[in-house]
Amino acid sequence: MLLNDLAEQSGPKGAYGVERNTEVVSVEQSAHYVIVTLRHEDGAQEVVHARYLIAADGASSFVRKTLGLEFDGATYADPLFVADVDMTWPLDRDKFYAQVPRQGMLTFFPMRGDGYSDRQYRFIGRIPASWEDKEELTGDDIQSLLDDHSVVDAKINRTGWVSKYRIHRRMTKQFRVGRIFLVGDAAHIHSPAGGQGMNTGIQDAWNLAWKVALVVKGQADEKLLESYEPERMPVAKAVLNGSDKGFSFIGSPNSVFHLLRSALLPRLTDIASRENVGKGIFKFLSQTWIGYRKSPAVDGDKNAKKVRPGDRAPFAHFNSGESIFSLLRGVDHHLLLFVENSGDSEVERARAKSLLTTYAFKTHVYVIDPAERSLRGVYGVVTPTAFFIRPDGHIAWRGEINRHNLASYLDRFYTRRKRCRGAGSGYTADFSRGRRLGFRA
Numbered sequence: 520m521l522l523n524d525l526a527e528q529s530g531p532k533g534a535y536g537v538e539r540n541t542e543v544v545s546v547e548q549s550a551h552y553v554i555v556t557l558r559h560e561d562g563a564q565e566v567v568h569a570r571y572l573i574a575a576d577g578a579s580s581f582v583r584k585t586l587g588l589e590f591d592g593a594t595y596a597d598p599l600f601v602a603d604v605d606m607t608w609p610l611d612r613d614k615f616y617a618q619v620p621r622q623g624m625l626t627f628f629p630m631r632g633d634g635y636s637d638r639q640y641r642f643i644g645r646i647p648a649s650w651e652d653k654e655e656l657t658g659d660d661i662q663s664l665l666d667d668h669s670v671v672d673a674k675i676n677r678t679g680w681v682s683k684y685r686i687h688r689r690m691t692k693q694f695r696v697g698r699i700f701l702v703g704d705a706a707h708i709h710s711p712a713g714g715q716g717m718n719t720g721i722q723d724a725w726n727l728a729w730k731v732a733l734v735v736k737g738q739a740d741e742k743l744l745e746s747y748e749p750e751r752m753p754v755a756k757a758v759l760n761g762s763d764k765g766f767s768f769i770g771s772p773n774s775v776f777h778l779l780r781s782a783l784l785p786r787l788t789d790i791a792s793r794e795n796v797g798k799g800i801f802k803f804l805s806q807t808w809i810g811y812r813k814s815p816a817v818d819g820d821k822n823a824k825k826v827r828p829g830d831r832a833p834f835a836h837f838n839s840g841e842s843i844f845s846l847l848r849g850v851d852h853h854l855l856l857f858v859e860n861s862g863d864s865e866v867e868r869a870r871a872k873s874l875l876t877t878y879a880f881k882t883h884v885y886v887i888d889p890a891e892r893s894l895r896g897v898y899g900v901v902t903p904t905a906f907f908i909r910p911d912g913h914i915a916w917r918g919e920i921n922r923h924n925l926a927s928y929l930d931r932f933y934t935r936r937k938r939c940r941g942a943g944s945g946y947t948a949d950f951s952r953g954r955r956l957g958f959r960a
C-alpha cells in the first residue's frame with residue numbers, strides 16, 4: 520500500500536520512484552558513497568552510487584548479511600499457523616477475539632475489504648505438538664483444532680490458505696554501519712504479540728527519512744544522522760522485550776503458564792477495561808510512549824517538569840476545540856511560541872522569522888495566545904516558552920523564548936542558508952489557520 524502510494528507520487532525519472540522486480544545483488548561502501556549493484560527483471564545489472572543506503576529488506580536482509588552483522592537472539596520453539604477462512608460462528612464481527620486454551624493460543628481477526636466475504640476471518644494459533652511433523656495443514660486440521668479447543672461453536676465453510684511459520688526474537692547490535700542504515704525487520708524482529716512489528720519499522724523509517732532528506736539537500740549537518748541509532752535502538756529493545764514477555768505468557772503450552780492464564784486473564788481483562796488502565800494499554804500499543812530524551816540531537820530545558828526535549832509533542836486542544844496536531848502535520852519543522860502577553864505576539868513572530876529565514880529548511884511558526892490555558896497546562900508552560908518540533912512530532916528543543924538560545928541549538932545540526940545548495944524559503948506562517956484557531960501567527 521505504502522509502496523503503491525510512493526510509486527504514484529514518483530518524481531521525474533532518476534529523482535525518486537519505486538523500481539519493482541529489482542534486486543540488490545551487491546553492496547560496498549567507500550568514504551563518500553555506497554555502491555549498490557541492482558539486477559533488473561530482464562537480468563540487466565546497474566551500478567548505483569548513493570550517498571546513503573537505507574536497508575528495509577526484511578528479516579533475511581541481504582544488506583545486513585553483507586555487512587556481516589549478527590542477528591542476535593533466538594527462534595521460538597513453538598511453530599504457529601495462519602489461516603484465512605470463511606467461518607460461521609456466533610460472536611460479534613466487530614471484535615478481535617483471543618482464546619488461551621492449554622494448547623497455547625488461538626486468535627481470530629475479522630477481515631474486511633475487496634474479495635472478502637462477511638464471514639471472513641484470519642485465524643492465528645499455535646500448532647499442537649502432535650502436528651509438528653505435518654508438512655502441510657488443511658482446513659480440516661483447523662476445524663479439528665476449533666472443535667477441540669474453541670469455547671464457541673465455529674464452522675469453517677471454506678479455507679483460503681493455511682501456512683505454518685516460526686517466529687523469532689532477534690536484533691542487530693548496530694542500526695548503522697558507515698553510510699548504511701538498517702530499518703524495520705532488517706534490524707529487529709519480534710513476536711506478533713501486540714502487533715508492534717510493522718509499526719516499529721515504519722517509525723524507524725520516519726525517524727530516519729527526514730534527517731537523511733535534510734542532509735542530502737545540504738540543509739542539515741551529517742551529525743544529525745548520528746541520532747538515528749541511539750533513538751531507535753532502545754525502542755526496538757523495549758518492543759522486543761515487551762512482545763517476548765507477552766508472547767511467552769499468552770502463547771506457551773507450558774502448564775504453569777496455562778494455570779496462570781486461567782487464573783489471571785479474567786481478572787486482567789476486567790482491570791484492562793477500567794479507563795486509566797485502558798489508556799495505559801492504548802499508550803503502549805499505539806507507541807505514543809516513545810520518547811528520545813537521551814538523544815544526542817535534542818537539547819534545551821532538560822529539567823522541565825513536564826514535556827522535555829525528546830518527548831513526543833503531546834496531544835492538546837485549543838479553546839476552539841481544534842487539536843494542536845492539526846498544526847503539526849507534514850514533513851516540516853514547527854516552532855510553538857507560548858507568549859506571556861498577547862501584545863508580544865507580533866514582535867516574537869518577527870524575531871523568529873528573522874532567525875529562521877537564515878536556515879534553508881522549512882519551519883512553520885505559531886504564536887500561542889496566553890488565553891490558551893489548557894494547551895499551556897498540557898505543555899507545562901509557566902513562563903514564555905518555545906518548542907522546536909521535528910517533522911516526526913518529537914520536541915527537538917525546549918527553552919525560554921530567546922532566539923540566541925534557539926540559534927545555538929540549530930547551528931549544531933542545521934545549515935545556514937549561505938552554506939546550503941538550492942535553498943528554499945526557510946519560514947512560513949499560516950495566517951488563515953491562526954485566525955481560525957484563535958491564536959496569533
Ligand SMILES: Cc1cc2nc3c(=O)[nH]c(=O)nc-3n(C[C@H](O)[C@H](O)[C@H](O)COP(=O)(O)OP(=O)(O)OC[C@H]3O[C@@H](n4cnc5c(N)ncnc54)[C@H](O)[C@@H]3O)c2cc1C
Pocket residue numbers: 541542543544575576577578580581601643702703704705711713714715716717718719720
Ligand atoms: C503472523 C504475523 C502477524 C503480524 N502482525 C503484525 C501486526 O498486527 N502489526 C504490526 O505492526 N506488525 C505485524 N507483524 C510484523 C510485520 O509484518 C513486519 O514487522 C513488517 O512487515 C516488516 O516490514 P519490513 O518492510 O521491515 O520488511 P518486509 O515486510 O519483510 O519487507 C522487505 C522487502 O524487502 C524486499 N527485499 C528483500 N531482499 C531484497 C533484495 N536483496 N533486493 C531488493 N529487495 C529485497 C522483499 O521482497 C520485501 O518486499 C506481523 C508478522 C507476522 C509474521
